Amino acid sequence: MLVNNRTGTVDGSALFTEELLPSETVMYSLVMSSKIFLDEKTRHKSETVKAAADDEGAYLLDTIGTKIPDYIQIGGDATIGKGICRVTVGV
DSSP: OOBOTTTOSBSSSOOOOOOOOOTTOOOOOOOOOOOOOOOHHHHHHOHHHHHHHHHHHHHHHHHHHHHSOSEEEOSSOGGGTTTEEEOOOOO
16 A cells, blocks of 8 residues: 555555544653663773763753653644644653
């Protein structure tokens, strides 16, 4: 089944089904981080490398909390408002 990008419809006479989550569905995911694993040689080479490894978890969580938009669209049917999700980041 190929979708024509110009028209947004399926070429030919393909049959398909679609499933939608109820509008009040709560989806969640976990993001976890840890320090960069460095061997002893690398760890002693540079304090900058060690500092970056120590701060990586905090940097990742800060980035997720500030760079992810408040609303995203997942899946198809964007033109009719399907798949719009509110994103909440909690630490």
